[in-house]
Amino acid sequence: MSLLRYGYIAGPLIGALWTFVMAVIACMVMSFATGEGLRPVLIPSLIFGAWLGFVWLPDGGRSRGERIVWSSALAILPALAFLLVDPAIVAAEGTSLTTLVLTWILFGVASAWPLEVMLRPLPFRSANRHEFEDAVIRFLTGFGYVFFTAIVAIPFYVMVMTSLKNQSELLQNPLDFSIDLSKGWGLFRSYQELFADFNFGTYLWTSFYVSVITVFLTLLFSVPGAYAVARLRFRGRKAFSRSILLIYMVPMIVLALPIYIAFSVTGLRNTIIGLVLIYPVTTIPVALYMLQGYFRGLPAEVEEAGLMDGLNRLQVIWKITLPLALPALASVSLYVFMIAWNEFLLAFMLLDDPSIFTLTRGIASLNSSEIPRQHLMAGSVIATVPIMLLFLGLERFMTKGLTAGSVKG
Amino acid sequence: MTTATPPTGTGPLGKREARLAWGLLFPTIAIVSAVVILPLLAIFWISVKPIGLADLRPPAPVVREALRGSDDNLRIQYRVRNSSQSEAIAGVTLTDTLPVGLSVRTADERCTIDDKQIRCDLGDLEGGDRDEIEIFVTTDDEEAAENAAEASVPRMTGSGNNILTNFEFTGENFARVFDGNEFWTVLWVTMFYTVFGTIGALLFGLFAALLLNKEFRGQGILRGLYLFPYVAPVIAVAFAWIILFDPFSGSANALLVQMGVTDEAINFFGERPLALIMVTVFEIWRYFPLSFLFILARMQSIDTDMYEAADMDGASPFQKFWYLSVPQLLGILSVLFLLRFIWTFNKFDDIFLLTGGNAGTRTLTVNVYEQAFAISNIGAGAAVAVVIFCCLLAFSFFFFRFISREEGL
Structure with a gap:
């Protein structure tokens, strides 16, 4: 337990967990929106998250702005390497590049930004109990919001979107909830x-x-x-x-x-x-x-x-x-x-x-x-x-x- | 000098107040006992009777009237039959008004005709029996007579053996309910569903309440959103879940396949252990908002002084939660646990809509419906209902012992 209290261990752990959750969420959101196949990959997303959690850690009296600039500079190369060589999110066959890029952007923003907030209280070295628990609570809070919003919203989203489609569209691709706005009032045929x-x-x-x-x-x-x-x-x-x-x-x-x-x-x-x-x-x-x-x-x-x-x-x-x-x-x-x-x-x-x-x-x-x-x-x-x-x-x-x-x- | 003694007993004012109270309560008591107490008694009565769905309509004589033949052969014909195939009807009589324009020549010997009133005594009618009465008549205008004959409706009387009110009893219903392994399976399923559904809803509610127990922008929106599952009609959300988790064209399966979690579609509501887990998850999903509301209300009424004192003493966030919040919330948590336990135990609609009690999800309440309507054995259904009621009495005994200490809800 006490080992966890070190910033450079807790930070990457939180980062890995959060990033993996975000990879799943980004894939789900984009799949539900476009109907195209996207897959989060466990190991790369964990490694990427751990790296992110490591570089995002506050270190010695730097101001927040400095830290962000520094860590971004530090992060950008390995991050790109992770994304391109062993990507955290891969696209299934037939998924357009636009969708993939959008998913990556969503994933990047959703991982990096909240993570910065979560790790803010955590020092690089030995953290005291308050700092450690504060970081954990911030992680749990972020996770909670995402989790509850997802579980509540998804069934209602499916309900509304299904009602706007027709039988053949639904059978063809059950994931595709994108709406063809050109149908106009025809959407409300049901x-x-x-x-x-x-x-x-x-x-x-x-x-x-x-x-x-x-x-x-x-x-x-x-x-x-x-x-x-x-x-x-x-x-x-x-x-x-x-x-x-x-x-x-x-x-x-x-x-x-x-x-x-x-x-x-x-x-x-x-x-x-x-x-x-x-x-x-x-x-x-x-x-x-x-x-x-x-x-x-x-x-x-x-x-x-x-x-x-x-x-x-x-x-x-x-x-x-x-x-x-x-x-x-x-x-x-x-x-x-x-x-x-x-x-x-x-x-x-x-x-x-x-x-x-x-x-x-x-x-x-x-x-x-x-x-x-x-x-x-x-x-x-x-x-x-x-x-x-x-x-x-x-x-x-x-x-x-x-x-x-x-x-x- | 006499010592003044306080008055004992109820004075006239007190009596008047009590009378008024009972007067105000009377309508409620009357209607509630009519719709709650009477049915409960009826359940006990029915549970020891051999009664099926078809017996709800007691056997009755059914008659068809027609004017047949012409000239010399002209006659009113009553065809009588017993509506039940098995039960006899005793003392069957038929009364009818002789249509205008008809005069009787000869009548069936069982009939007496007195001042245009036909009265026939048919005696007893065995189960499935038919009988026929003919009254020969003469008329000037056959067409008018035909209309007149059809206009007057013959009335039948006769007392059938009504299974609901007679004194035939049987222990077979209970024997059937407790028969073999089925009852224990049902009980185990009920217990699993109730215990995990209750605990899950409480924990999720607690988590959600902790999330929203602070002021921030959008808190109201999130609170409203998190209440959706509870407010929406059960039938709507249950069908949304069914469609979401459909094995052939459900989005959840498509998503899982896409993400590489599973290779082939999972039949969430159709496989044996999974279906039970899914209905429990649905129960948690649907009722965490309720626990969340109550816990949040209690949290917001906790004095902040205590937390400030804890801060001064250097308590960490988890310590504050564990040593301050949890003891404060213990009362509401245990009351909620008992209430939710009882209501989850009583829950019927959710499972009925999701699986219909198939795939190992038949709880006691679903069993009532299954026995009474699917197998058409009302007696057996009532027997299950009696078992439920007895469990309930046991629970509420605990509940009231407890709630008298925790009246603060």
Whole structure:
């Protein structure tokens, strides 16, 4: 371990790891962008990175500018040698030179620049604990950003790009996500077909009003309940708030089976009414739990003042508590809307009639071998975009609301 | 002088408050118990009954009415059959209104005609039985009579043996669930999925929270981006993953082949150990944002004084993390662990959409669906659901013992 503390050992190690990661990332980015084949090579990229990590190390009181100039001068020849003789990134057959050069530039910049920042705290010789750990943390931070951004972005990128292509293009080269902009509006053919032939307009509308009704009903039931649990003293209060938590731990599939049976027998299956009856019940416990947390945080004195001035409890709730709790109501509504919008299991089990499908149920119906998969992805995009926009617009509320009470996933 | 004693018991004000509380809670309790408690009881009931998907519709007599023949042979014909092939129906009766313009000549001896009301008593109808009733009539206008006959709908009564409500029980469902190795395989898969899914999501969440626990430009954007997997509809992201990892035309495989990691395409969701790992990775991917949000919220509420003191004492970054942050986060981490553990255990949609429970990914929840709908044995599905519920009770016992100490969530 203590050997690692020497700058000239830690620096090249960090450099090697980072450079290899960047080689992989550069290849992935360029492959996804152009569809052409690129391959990172393990050993050369590690050696190149180690060299980079070595020359980038700060040494004896040189200023940052000096160091960069010096190390670049030192680095450029061996770097070129590495790139040309035993390159860190090789191109597959049929890859254009432009792509390769672009990849190299991307790779070079993405390796060298962050590496300089990472190695800044590390001295050339023996580093103390702070300096060493600081460098490691900088490396981990850089790696973390790249890693998380990649894993989150790639599936969504694939989703959007697939929806803009057609079946033969997709089969020909699954990596090629470049878009032919000359097609103009033709790019959105899958979307047009979904709206024209697959009723996605109706699904969108059904999903929307089912979600809105769910939000409304949920608030209607959970606001009085949450208020009672948060403010009023009664026997069994603790047991009650526990059982709320317990209820929202019951798995949906366990309930879905008897609900399916009951709805089949009573004829509520395959109706929107049945869906609207069942959705709020799945969200009321969550909403109640979130709201009661918020109500507890409101000062009781304001309400007591209201009571002294002759309001009764219900008026207090309506005129004092609710206006104060507006931010919480907004976040709960948003969250409930999200749950209802994304709900899949119940819609899948209860709805058979294509004229009343919700969006998620509609997408499920696209999952067949006869329907090309760009339609499936276009459907997914249609379902994802509204909730994303809503969420990004109101993210602040959402984050607060989610963490205010623990939340079901 | 008398000593003043504080009042004991509940005073009238307290009673009024408690009454109001229960009044406010009543709608919630009513609807939640209707949709949660009743189905849970129903699950226990169904789990000990021999019931399949086809038995959901109880046996009922079905009738078809037609006006046949002409002149002397003119007759109303009722063809009755039992909808079930195996179950008998007892006390079948038929009632109908005699169409206007018809007068009865002779009727089947099982029928009585009283003031235009036809009432026939057919006795018992065995499974798969058919019966026929003919009533000879005369009329002036055959065409009008035909229309009139078709306009009046005959009503049937009869009590079939409804498997849902009778007292026939069986232990076969449970015997089937626990039968052989399958149950242990399912349990092992569930445990693997739950344990690794939970721990993975927590660790990734912790990592992401550490990354974003500082102010910098673009922090809000990254935070929003990292929440995407959680906010997007599960069906959309699950299909995106399926397409991304498709063995024939998936981009991930193309990329891996291109990078020289593998020679031939990998069937990510179709091979035995790999599929389970992939669904677990999906679970981690989808739910790390939730842990990340909670951990970040907790981190931002830690007092900075402590870190300043640690800086004065010369603590290194890792020491600060290990000796200061981790103990502070332990509470939220353990609560999150328990919550996520339970919810991952309950998860159904993800695996159902990704693999349908094939290739060794069948968890308990997927097994409910598999038994009830794929094999059409609702009783067995309910039995699995009962097993899940019992596990859940055990977990929540731990949860509540723990959460009473960690109420701060």
